Amino acid sequence: MTTALSPAPPTGPVPDATPAPGVDGPSLAAARPDRADLDPGHALGELARWRREDAAADRFPYRAVLGHYRAVGKNAVGEELLTALRAVEPHGPAGAVDPAAQLLADWLPQVVDGQQGDYDSYLGTPVYTSLTAAGAGPDQVITALLAEVVATEAAVLAGNPAGLPRTRAALRALAAAAGIPALIPGESEDLVAACAEAVAVARQAVPAGVLRAVELTLTPTTRGHDEQMFIRVIQIFEAVFAAVGRAVAGATEAVAAGRADLARDLLAEAVRQLAGTSGVFRVLTTMPKDAFAVIRANTDGRSAVQSRSYRGVERSCPTLHLALLESGLPQEELQPVMAELDEAWGAMKRTHWGITMKIIGSVPGTGGTAGAAYLREAAEARLFPALRRAQPAG
Incomplete structure (x- = not known):
């Protein structure tokens, strides 16, 4: 088994040998993963490095952990990584309320549940509860979530035209939620460009903290x-x-x-x-x-x-x-x-x-x-x- 002490895995994308990502297929992260994301040892190594340095919540290696989760699916994450994540104790500066520590504390239940999770850990409900308590409005959260849907669908559209209906529907929903005009082109290339423009405009109206929370709360089981x-x-x-x-x-x-x-x-x-x-x-x-x-x-x-x-x-x-x-x-x-x-x-x-x-x-x-x-x-x-x-x- 690869451990935190093993040599670092090769970097760079794995050669494409899977079906095209998109509707009724693998996700982009699963179809074209970085080699490091396939190896739990990479995430374990980043966690070990984080602990050795200062274990500050704002430096937590989210990218390495989520890269592995999204490449293999949460239900396939091994016990070694789960055990390491369960040992994480979020903390911030002494005597201060630290948003980064709160975010990490809210996020951890989503990744340590293994195959025994519930509805809240599936969605990352604690993260969104804290967002609301901090003043984030529902329109901001919904706009950020729809922008993620549009960006995700547009990213795979060129290689999987089966996603056209979903991409159009998602773009319409985003335009309505964000109150922005959006033409819905019929061709994939034009639609991808329209999606990119709409996502950029929508995200400008959403606080960075909301965008960050939405980014982190995607840990699919498959x-x-x-x-x-x-x-x-x-x-x-x-x-x-x-x-x-x-x-x-x-x-x-x-x-x-x-x-x-x-x-x-x-x-x-x-x-x-x-x-x-x-x-x-x-x-x-x-x-x-x-x-x-x-x-x-x-x-x-x-x-x-x-x-x-x-x-x-x-x-x-x-x-x-x-x-x-x-x-x-x-x-x-x-x-x-x-x-x-x-x-x-x-x-x-x-x-x-x-x-x-x-x-x-x-x-x-x-x-x-x-x-x-x-x-x-x-x-x-x-x-x-x-x-x-x-x-x-x-």
């Missing part, structure tokens, strides 16, 4: 290109769920304070966030069934049913309605926007169900859920079950 898109899409939805949950919680507090106007604005923002998911769903529909079957087989225990943000929205909305009933505020002040939120949430769930039927049919979903059957049942649940719009007579 070598497949499609899983990279899948992870980014789930991260986007988690950002939306968290934003909706915060809006509902804020609206509940506003209602208790007699601020119907503030509550209405917060709920309208939640509706806007949900409306933006339609373009992301279009990206997801480009996943081949075979690709998802591989992901499903490698993500046991990492089901989206574990999403605390999703469950939190469905638990907190009845509380909001009860607060409104007890507040003495006129019901008509908020009921229309509550109904809009209810419909937007239900539409999102119905779309998810339809896509699941297309991609996996009736087989179990990720994490062993009942798949489409579970989603169909969930889609029928209302956010405000006691809220009923007046129905016309006859």
Whole structure:
């Protein structure tokens, strides 16, 4: 076995002997890896060097670790590297709150879980939770994630034209999220150029800390290109769920304070966030069934049913309605926007169900859920079950 004391592996790309990277194929990192990334000894050696020097969080060898993870897939990472990563103790300057140490502490659960991870370690949820606490807005996070999808798809498009529909869909979603104009060319070469321009513009509007967090939170379990898109899409939805949950919680507090106007604005923002998911769903529909079957087989225990943000929205909305009933505020002040939120949430769930039927049919979903059957049942649940719009007579 290669260890940290072994000679450094040869550098440079491995000769291409795999299928073209892209949709229904390997990722670019797996198809054309650097030799060093294939050898766990390289990452082990960089970790050992980091410890010997000063073990400062801002000097952690993320590149070496992630290079290996993305070249072989997280589920294939050996125990020696996992053990070394589990021994890492993030620290910053004594007596100071160090953002680099916090980032490393948040990121480590994503790479030390081996094959026993959960939904949060699959997505890097702690990293995004800290981003939000530090003031990052959901639009910034979503824009950065979509920019990564567009850049990843464009990078392989020249060698795999099967990616045209996904690249177009991703570029449209990014343009909508970032509020930038984007023409969608029909030819691969022109589309790649349009993607590069849109990604550059979008990233300029996102803080460096958000871009860095997004860069680090991609540790697919497999070598497949499609899983990279899948992870980014789930991260986007988690950002939306968290934003909706915060809006509902804020609206509940506003209602208790007699601020119907503030509550209405917060709920309208939640509706806007949900409306933006339609373009992301279009990206997801480009996943081949075979690709998802591989992901499903490698993500046991990492089901989206574990999403605390999703469950939190469905638990907190009845509380909001009860607060409104007890507040003495006129019901008509908020009921229309509550109904809009209810419909937007239900539409999102119905779309998810339809896509699941297309991609996996009736087989179990990720994490062993009942798949489409579970989603169909969930889609029928209302956010405000006691809220009923007046129905016309006859």
